[in-house]
Amino acid sequence: MSEPVLITGLGTLGAWGGGSDRLAAALAEGLPLAREVDRSAGYHLPQSARRACLVPPGDLAGWLSPGEARRMSPPSKLAVTAARMALRCAGLCDGDGEAGTAVVIATAFGPSTNTEALLKQILDEGPEAASPSLFMESVANAPAAQIAIALKARGASLTVCEREAGPLIALGTGAAEIAAGRAGRVLAGAVDEMIPLLHALLDRFGALARPGEDGEELARPFDRRRDGFLAGEGGTVVVLESEAGLAARGGRALARVLARGGAFDPTAPPSGWGHGHRALARGLRRTLERAGLKPRDIDLVVSGASGAREGDRLEAEVLRAVWEGGTLPPVAAPKAVTGEYGGGHLAAAVLAAAGSPLGPTPGFAETDPALGITPLDGSPREAPAVVLATSLAAGGAAAWVVLGRG
Amino acid sequence: MQRIRPGWRVAVTGIGAVCGLGWGVDSLWKGLRAGRPGISSFRRFDHSRHRTHLAAEAGDPPESFVRSCPGWRRLSIADRFALFAAREAVARAGLALPLGEEAEAGVYFGSSTGGMYESELFFERFLRDRRGRLSSLIPQQVNAPGDAVARHLGSTGPVVTFSSACASGALAVGAALDAVRAGEVEVALAGGSDSLCQLTYAGFNALRSVDEAPCRPFRAGRAGMSFGEGAAVLVLEPLERALARGAEPLAVLAGAGASCDAHHMTAPDPSGTGAAAALDAALADAGLPPEAVGFVNVHGTGTPLNDAAEWQALKKVFGDRAGELPLVATKALIGHLLGSSGAIEAVATVLCLHHGELHPVAGEGEADPELPVNLVLDEPLPVPGARAAVSTSLAFGGSNAALVFSPWGDRPGEQTGDQLG
Structure with a gap:
């Protein structure tokens, strides 16, 4: 049995600026969007990564009232802005749906600015210095709660934390709320901010792309020379509705959610990727089977490959296992443009399913023979009918979502 | 999208718990039945400069559990709670390990701060002199306890962590119910884990939400919450499956x-x-x-x-x-x-x-x-x-x-x- 779940709106902001048109343009051109991170706090090592895909200043203007902007943490601002963009894209207003609107937001790190500031107060000045306003916006569910408050969304309010797999889990969880008939509308997505402290710590863990001999600092997913990902930030929210709900109010769908699935690799260390591609491949096969699909039905893979040395290796192993050595469909790696975290990958998958062309993969130059995957090179292609979005998180979690045309 | 299968009932076939009343469900029930609070002064961190000074702190874990847990020293306290509760629940359910070999099993967990306590130890030094042991940050993620359960129990199905503050654990149980009903998993481990840490202790005190005496829900003169810590896990599976394998459901x-x-x-x-x-x-x-x-x-x-x-x-x-x-x-x-x-x-x-x-x-x-x-x-x-x-x-x-x-x-x-x- 299946219940059609439609994506009727997309709001996104990140290094590409505000709006899905800007992201679509950046993806079509294959432009790397990273810029310099503020390293003045001294958190970074001398030879550290220097760049990240950061939201340009000023791109929230017009989306938040002064009162909202004053009381919200940076991720809450990104989330509420993306939600309002998504509603506008869907032809809806704040408060439409109210009681029946659920919110499902993924975040890998939560409101880091507030957490850092609060920890400094507690650890440096003493616990009596802790600010209540910082604390209330330091919790991981602050962005989801602020969306609900701003838009009067009184359905379930869920915050998913599963690192890089979170955005696709949030989309799948939101679709399940619609399919179960518990929500008439769902705002689902992801949000994260990339503060200097977090950037420096990711770099100290060896997770980030470092500047090459040529001075370039690129993610290079699936490339033989890949050495880490570009950290990113932003917010992406989609509007999910049932087919009947959309028909009742009139409107158009960008895409439809055909299936969700997940799996776990118990061989993964807590901060990296393991070698359990067989278990993950079994999970992906089940995901496709639940949608009545076979691997050959997939027209495009929007991969979560980020340039992480081991993460991309595992991703390639899983895809090759599912396709049983056969020819893979075209594989896109949009995190080379959007960076990791903040929902750019989720937005790219929705745009691809909606027919927006994806261009070349910045930074990719040389196929890794051990992986055997060459991501999109900008050649013209037919719009895909069925898109598989993938994401393998450090620590072992995996999530997939299958999208179809609207 | 999968629709929930009507008429499917979901049994609770195993439970596990750690809290200030002790490690294990028997300690929990004995303490609950006695009606005596496990809330008192605690040792986890120096609370002399905090506004209040009480919590229901979990005591030392059973030595046999420590010995049987690989990588014990690298686990956060929240991870340890989660693993104990999950192992107990799985044992009470009569399921064999590793989970992934017996059934498609998923883990649905809730946590508000994951390994924040260990992170505070790191940041105390890092924020001062830019040094610190990175390894203490590894379990910091909110998803770490749920991931640790899946990793240690060999679960290969979906793993999802919810962090919706105090509703996280219940939302995780609800998500697990959905997954079992929809046939996405045959067995679900649903629960949550959190440990005491300074961030939440100071934060709730800053909000004046903490009682200086053990909390008194619904009583006159109540003045706020008391902190606790621990974990709990429920094993969920379709009722028919549970009965077919001879398990005795604890509840539906x-x-x-x-x-x-x-x-x-x-x-x-x-x-x-x-x-x-x-x-x-x-x-x-x-x-x-x-x-x-x-x-x-x-x-x-x-x-x-x-x-x-x-x-x-x-x-x-x-x-x-x-x-x-x-x-x-x-x-x-x-x-x-x-x-x-x-x-x-x-x-x-x-x-x-x-x-x-x-x-x-x-x-x-x-x-x-x-x-x-x-x-x-x-x-x-x-x-x-x-x-x-x-x-x-x-x-x-x-x-x-x-x-x-x-x-x-x-x-x-x-x-x-x-x-x-």
Whole structure:
């Protein structure tokens, strides 16, 4: 049995600026969007990564009232802005749906600015210095709660934390709320901010792309020379509705959610990727089977490959296992443009399913023979009918979502 | 998208728990039944400069568990709690390890701060002199306890962590129920884990939400919550599967519901409308009328505003019965376990149903005339005929969740899940 779940709106902001048109343009051109991170706090090592895909200043203007902007943490601002963009894209207003609107937001790190500031107060000045306003916006569910408050969304309010797999889990969880008939509308997505402290710590863990001999600092997913990902930030929210709900109010769908699935690799260390591609491949096969699909039905893979040395290796192993050595469909790696975290990958998958062309993969130059995957090179292609979005998180979690045309 | 299969009932076949009353379900039930709070002074960190000085801190783990747990030193305290509770639940369910070889198993977990305590040890040094052991940051992620459970138990199905503050654990149980009903997994481990840390201790104290005495839910003079820590895990599986393999269900998880106040980041909607919506949704999901509910394990933090809003919600859902319905206030004994409170209170609810009696809390202090509730005080209250029980979780940010359990068994005077309408 299946219940059609439609994506009727997309709001996104990140290094590409505000709006899905800007992201679509950046993806079509294959432009790397990273810029310099503020390293003045001294958190970074001398030879550290220097760049990240950061939201340009000023791109929230017009989306938040002064009162909202004053009381919200940076991720809450990104989330509420993306939600309002998504509603506008869907032809809806704040408060439409109210009681029946659920919110499902993924975040890998939560409101880091507030957490850092609060920890400094507690650890440096003493616990009596802790600010209540910082604390209330330091919790991981602050962005989801602020969306609900701003838009009067009184359905379930869920915050998913599963690192890089979170955005696709949030989309799948939101679709399940619609399919179960518990929500008439769902705002689902992801949000994260990339503060200097977090950037420096990711770099100290060896997770980030470092500047090459040529001075370039690129993610290079699936490339033989890949050495880490570009950290990113932003917010992406989609509007999910049932087919009947959309028909009742009139409107158009960008895409439809055909299936969700997940799996776990118990061989993964807590901060990296393991070698359990067989278990993950079994999970992906089940995901496709639940949608009545076979691997050959997939027209495009929007991969979560980020340039992480081991993460991309595992991703390639899983895809090759599912396709049983056969020819893979075209594989896109949009995190080379959007960076990791903040929902750019989720937005790219929705745009691809909606027919927006994806261009070349910045930074990719040389196929890794051990992986055997060459991501999109900008050649013209037919719009895909069925898109598989993938994401393998450090620590072992995996999530997939299958999208179809609207 | 998969639709939930109608008519599928989901059994609770195993439970596990750690909290200030001890390690293991037997310690939990013994402590709950005695009605004596496990809330006292604690040792986890120096709290001399904090505003309050009490918590229900979990004691030392059983030595046999420490020895049997690979990589013990690298696990955060929240990870350790989670692993103990998960292992106990799986053992009580009679499932073999590794989980992935027996069934498609998923892990659905809640946590509010993951390994924040260990992170604070790192940041104390890093923020001062830019040095620190990175390894202590590895389990910092909120998803770390759930991931640790899947990793150590060899689970290969989906793993999802919810971090919706104090509703996280209950939301995780609800998500697990969905996954089992939809056939996405055959077995689900649902629960939560959180440990004491300075961030939340100082944060809630900054909000003046913490009582300087052990918390007194629904009592006059109540002045806030008490902190607790620990983990709880429930094993869920289709009832037919459980019976087919010879497992003895402890209860049936009949329904789940969730809502949001959409009112304020920290204050509940005083009308109780949002909380009532979650209760209504859970009962509708269970296919049960409010009259079927024999008792409620309330969120009952002991904050003046939260308890008042919860009372309004109970009145909306249960009408005139609200004042007669026995209420169980588990937090008065084990403190507030934050992201795992919904999970451990679900376990407490299952235990009450299974044993046919409700655990009490100490009846010290005055009743609040504004909240004329029927709180179970001083002595366990037999409830042999309860058809169903509800556990509520009402969180920071207005996120509400409710779970409905029904009994399973053939004890005298007790209806079985088969008899439920």
